[in-house]
Amino acid sequence: MPQVSTAANIMDRAARAIVSADLTKSQKLAIREYFEWCCAYCGKKVRRGDFDHLDGRLENGPRNRVLSCQKCNQQEKRERPWREFLAEKCESDTVLTSRTKRIEDWVARWPVREALSSPEIEQTLQSIEQIRQAYKVACRKLREAVKAEKAKRSCE
Numbered sequence: 001m002p003q004v005s006t007a008a009n010i011m012d013r014a015a016r017a018i019v020s021a022d023l024t025k026s027q028k029l030a031i032r033e034y035f036e037w038c039c040a041y042c043g044k045k046v047r048r049g050d051f052d053h054l055d056g057r058l059e060n061g062p063r064n065r066v067l068s069c070q071k072c073n074q075q076e077k078r079e080r081p082w083r084e085f086l087a088e089k090c091e092s093d094t095v096l097t098s099r100t101k102r103i104e105d106w107v108a109r110w111p112v113r114e115a116l117s118s119p120e121i122e123q124t125l126q127s128i129e130q131i132r133q134a135y136k137v138a139c140r141k142l143r144e145a146v147k148a149e150k151a152k153r154s155c156e
Helices: 004-019 025-034 070-077 082-089 093-109 119-155
Strands: 050-053 065-068
Touching: 004 119, 025 065, 050 070, 065 070, 070 082, 082 093
Parallel strands: none
Antiparallel strands: 050 065
16 A cells, blocks of 8 residues: 555646656656666666656656666655765765766756746645645544544453
8 A cells, every 4th residue: 555655746746747747758768778777876776667856846857857766766765855865875975976976967968947837837736735735634643543543442
């Protein structure tokens, strides 16, 4: 069963895909080949890999995406800044410098895409973010209510 944060991220990605098109097949292949089918963070070989957003608040294009193993993308990095996460994953300063440069060089290859923006788009995105946060709060309350009910029943 998906985690609450995973479900919230799916909602966010769905909304972001409306504003900024997702990667094309050729862009996905370019990312895989550039990173030599290895996770940009831990260096592990991947069969397919995830396409992690360096910054989850930015666009979906290749400039903001790197190849990642599922563990790094889905379980460990989450919404953390990529540089902070990368520093934790690298066993030495030499590896950190090399992986940072590789990511920065990848980003530099791609032009900055001007984001679609208008007051209505921004307002709607803010509404979606409020819904995501309300969903997380409601799930937290649901967990607490279920826990309390289970404790109550175990005392009977």
